[in-house]
Amino acid sequence: MALELPKDKWSGSVQEVVIGATAADGGTRTAAVTVGGETTMPFVHFEAETPNRPVLALEIKDFRPNDWSTLLLDVWGEATNDPGAWAKAAEEAGADLLLLSLSLTDPEGNPNTPEAAVKAAKAVLEGSGLPLMVYGPGQAEVDNELLVPVANACQGERIVLGICEDKNYRTLVATAMANGHLVVGRAPMDVNLSKQLNILIKDAGLPLDRVLMDPTTGALGYGIEYGFSVMERLRLAALRGDAMTQSPMSVNVGFETWKTKESKVGDDVPETWGDWEERAISWETITAITLIEAGADIVILRHPESLKRVRAAIDNLITAPELS
Amino acid sequence: MAISGIEIYKMLPKTNCKDCGFPTCMAFALKLAAKQVELSACPHVSEEAKAQLAASSEPPVRLITLESDGHKLEVGNEVVLFRHEKTFYNKPGFFFLVKDSEEPAAITARVKEIDAFAVNYVGIDLTVDGFAVKSEGEGAALAAAVEAVRAGTKRPLILIGDDPQVLSAGLGKLDGEKTLIATATPENWEAMTDLAVAHKASLVVTAGSLDELAELTPKIKEKGLPNLVLDPQVSNFNDGVVKNTILRRMALAKNFRPFGFPIIAYPYKAGVPEVEIALATQAITKYAGFIVLENFAPETFYGLLVLRENIYTDPQKPIQVQPGVYEINQPSPEAPVMVTTNFSITYFSVANEIESSGLPGFLLVADAEGMSVLTAWAAGNFDAEQIAKDVKRFGVEEKISHKSIILPGHVAVLSGELEEELPGWEIKVGPREAVDLPAYLKQVA
Numbered sequence: 134m135a136l137e138l139p140k141d142k143w144s145g146s147v148q149e150v151v152i153g154a155t156a157a158d159g160g161t162r163t164a165a166v167t168v169g170g171e172t173t174m175p176f177v178h179f180e181a182e183t184p185n186r187p188v189l190a191l192e193i194k195d196f197r198p199n200d201w202s203t204l205l206l207d208v209w210g211e212a213t214n215d216p217g218a219w220a221k222a223a224e225e226a227g228a229d230l231l232l233l234s235l236s237l238t239d240p241e242g243n244p245n246t247p248e249a250a251v252k253a254a255k256a257v258l259e260g261s262g263l264p265l266m267v268y269g270p271g272q273a274e275v276d277n278e279l280l281v282p283v284a285n286a287c288q289g290e291r292i293v294l295g296i297c298e299d300k301n302y303r304t305l306v307a308t309a310m311a312n313g314h315l316v317v318g319r320a321p322m323d324v325n326l327s328k329q330l331n332i333l334i335k336d337a338g339l340p341l342d343r344v345l346m347d348p349t350t351g352a353l354g355y356g357i358e359y360g361f362s363v364m365e366r367l368r369l370a371a372l373r374g375d376a377m378t379q380s381p382m383s384v385n386v387g388f389e390t391w392k393t394k395e396s397k398v399g400d401d402v403p404e405t406w407g408d409w410e411e412r413a414i415s416w417e418t419i420t421a422i423t424l425i426e427a428g429a430d431i432v433i434l435r436h437p438e439s440l441k442r443v444r445a446a447i448d449n450l451i452t453a454p455e456l457s
Numbered sequence: 458m459a460i461s462g463i464e465i466y467k468m469l470p471k472t473n474c475k476d477c478g479f480p481t482c483m484a485f486a487l488k489l490a491a492k493q494v495e496l497s498a499c500p501h502v503s504e505e506a507k508a509q510l511a512a513s514s515e516p517p518v519r520l521i522t523l524e525s526d527g528h529k530l531e532v533g534n535e536v537v538l539f540r541h542e543k544t545f546y547n548k549p550g551f552f553f554l555v556k557d558s559e560e561p562a563a564i565t566a567r568v569k570e571i572d573a574f575a576v577n578y579v580g581i582d583l584t585v586d587g588f589a590v591k592s593e594g595e596g597a598a599l600a601a602a603v604e605a606v607r608a609g610t611k612r613p614l615i616l617i618g619d620d621p622q623v624l625s626a627g628l629g630k631l632d633g634e635k636t637l638i639a640t641a642t643p644e645n646w647e648a649m650t651d652l653a654v655a656h657k658a659s660l661v662v663t664a665g666s667l668d669e670l671a672e673l674t675p676k677i678k679e680k681g682l683p684n685l686v687l688d689p690q691v692s693n694f695n696d697g698v699v700k701n702t703i704l705r706r707m708a709l710a711k712n713f714r715p716f717g718f719p720i721i722a723y724p725y726k727a728g729v730p731e732v733e734i735a736l737a738t739q740a741i742t743k744y745a746g747f748i749v750l751e752n753f754a755p756e757t758f759y760g761l762l763v764l765r766e767n768i769y770t771d772p773q774k775p776i777q778v779q780p781g782v783y784e785i786n787q788p789s790p791e792a793p794v795m796v797t798t799n800f801s802i803t804y805f806s807v808a809n810e811i812e813s814s815g816l817p818g819f820l821l822v823a824d825a826e827g828m829s830v831l832t833a834w835a836a837g838n839f840d841a842e843q844i845a846k847d848v849k850r851f852g853v854e855e856k857i858s859h860k861s862i863i864l865p866g867h868v869a870v871l872s873g874e875l876e877e878e879l880p881g882w883e884i885k886v887g888p889r890e891a892v893d894l895p896a897y898l899k900q901v902a
């Protein structure tokens with residue numbers, strides 16, 4: 134080109150992080166996944182190559198969830214009764230990695246137990262060779278109680294443990310260090326809070342090549358614009374050289390979109406909302422692609438059709454276009 | 458790019474003659490930089506300085522206006538690359554494609570359906586902005602198609618074709634409107650420019666490369682047509698980000714005038730509905746000013762309309778509703794009282810559920826500075842004290858015959874404190890999500 138392209142000069146880059154360990158590295162995964170490493174704003178190919186593609190995770194549960202949309206329960210069918218089978222189905226659907234999110238209770242309403250959590254994690258590791266993320270139910274004490282035994286049982290697999298928050302990161306970081314795992318930290322949509330959390334995690338001893346950052350997002354129509362902007366700001370800060378903002382970003386799009394009314398409910402909605410299933414899939418797809426444009430490195434989804442559509446976009450986004 | 462007061466000062470006569478009404482040229486320059494006065498207030502400024510100042514005071518991305526009977530769409534005037542730096546101002550227009558090879562009756566029917574579509578999001582009716590009519594044959598066919606479109610909608614139009622004579626036949630049916638015509642190329646640009654000038658239309662410009670595009674727009678401008686739109690010929694996701702980023706960065710960061718125009722995107726060219734939606738998603742986030750779609754389905758178009766609304770909200774001002782007591786389904790004094798925050802998304806999720814439950818109720822919208830329930834709670838803007846204050850301020854007690862109030866399930870922790878703030882009241886905890894409100898109300902009613 135004769136035009137002088139408007140390249141920005143950046144001094145920083147996103148940290149590269151490897152999730153999952155193959156036999157060669159002391160684990161059992163069929164392949165590891167590498168995320169991060171970017172040196173430009175998302176897909177600005179004329180500045181530099183994008184070294185690693187954004188990856189897509191599918192979320193599965195230890196028990197058949199009773200609060201998931203029937204659209205999801207139907208599409209995963211029988212597999213939802215068995216985390217191992219669900220993991221296999223998710224791998225076949227094209228996921229790059231899996232998120233096992235542990236439930237607070239079993240289907241009878243009894244508290245979840247460490248034994249059950251370990252059993253589910255083992256079943257997932259056997260059912261699929263994909264790298265694994267494991268999240269607790271989101272209550273500090275229960276998370277620690279369930280995740281520590283899971284981390285021990287999965288030693289050497291380089292799984293991602295989540296979610297670390299400012300008041301609840303020590304135990305997870307300690308067990309990640311002891312077992313060769315990674316953690317994901319989540320701060321509520323704020324650059325400084327994300328930074329502070331990374332400082333805490335690093336000071337607790339975990340090297341930054343084992344830390345992911347969840348900046349928190351909202352679904353389309355429910356706060357996505359805040360998520361979009363905080364991610365753009367975090368990526369800009371990372372490129373400008375602020376080390377504590379350089380972790381790859383992971384966002385849980387499936388969780389957020391499938392709790393919106395647009396996705397959850399098929400009856401008694403305005404006629405102008407159209408077909409339920411297509412609307413729900415579009416809600417998840419539009420949210421995912423929007424956040425990938427803002428710099429997401431890991432996007433967690435729930436519906437296999439959303440995964441297919443987002444993957445097609447990524448396949449193209451990641452290749453440098455020809456500019457004549 | 459904005460020009461500083463000092464730079465303007467250097468171009469003024471520096472005589473401090475006060476004819477402009479300001480004590481010094483510097484004072485005038487500062488006002489001018491702040492866009493609070495017009496340059497014409499200084500009678501002594503040189504022609505050369507005038508030209509220079511006019512050029513530098515042009516917006517970095519030109520404002521393009523389309524207008525038809527009762528409708529107006531403004532696109533452009535953007536000043537930032539990232540919405541958090543200020544805001545994105547003018548939402549991209551959504552246009553649905555119609556081909557003149559289709560039956561006129563079918564065209565009218567399709568256009569009518571899309572034109573009538575309005576989906577409510579946080580109290581705003583979201584709709585399509587217009588239609589793009591694509592020529593695939595003779596002028597007569599285009600003219601007939603334009604008439605068929607006009608039988609179904611009054612919204613602004615884009616006419617697409619490469620033959621100026623054919624397009625002229627279509628434009629002949631649109632007297633008095635401000636349309637957008639596509640597409641001027643290095644081959645046909647002179648005739649296209651004449652046509653656009655004659656019809657007061659804006660013109661989409663394209664070329665085989667961005668280099669050629671940069672050469673072409675100044676020529677058209679020079680020929681007397683400043684209202685241009687850029688078509689960078691995006692064919693997929695990867696070149697969409699790259700080309701639109703180049704255009705927008707050069708316009709804003711480098712003040713490169715040849716690219717100082719809105720961008721048009723054609724996601725419909727993907728030919729596959731799912732890919733069309735995905736490309737439109739990208740176009741909304743990455744700088745498109747006009748977005749041409751083909752496959753119309755309420756369930757997917759709704760999502761795109763909402764995304765556009767979200768990305769173009771001002772980050773400094775959450776969309777809010779007025780705090781107060783809202784009466785839903787004509788409540789009598791026995792009807793339940795629920796409390797929520799004044800963030801629009803929150804208010805409408807809750808109000809819509811109460812309304813569709815058919816059950817009467819009072820919704821107390823507390824002044825939570827426009828934040829969602831949990832955000833406001835975490836920020837200290839939605840606590841027991843605030844709720845109690847608003848219960849009194851809005852005279853809730855005078856409207857009801859009971860003393861009980863329902864809290865959002867997410868802030869169940871507030872119930873103890875609220876009991877203290879509102880002595881004698883019964884504090885109930887509702888479900889966490891608004892979707893579950895109708896069932897809950899049926900149960901407590």
Ligand code: B12
Nearest residue numbers: 321356775797803828829830831832835836865887890891
């Ligand atoms: C968008 C967002 C923001 C935006 C603000 C948007 C706004 N105008 O409110 C920004 C980025 C500014 C923000 C800031 C903060 N946020 Co914030 N934010 C969110 C986010 C992503 C979405 C919130 C949202 O819009 N939800 C949609 C609305 C519709 O939900 P809602 O109001 O709760 O209403 C629903 C229900 O409550 C129910 N409901 C509502 N009213 C009623 C009434 C009755 C009677 C009933 C029955 C039901 C009901 O119906 C609705 C639909 O189901 C959430 C996380 C998430 N994904 O949910 C975090 C979240 C709310 N934020 C959080 C925090 C901590 C903050 C900050 C304090 C962080 C900080 N220190 O900077 C700040 C506070 C603001 C400040 N200091 O200025 C936390 C709260 C943690 C907690 N549990 O207390 C959350 C949960 C994130 C997290 N996981 O940590 N945030």
Ligand code: SF4
Nearest residue numbers: 473474475477482499
């Ligand atoms: S009228 Fe012009 S020359 Fe006179 S003081 Fe004002 S700016 Fe200066």
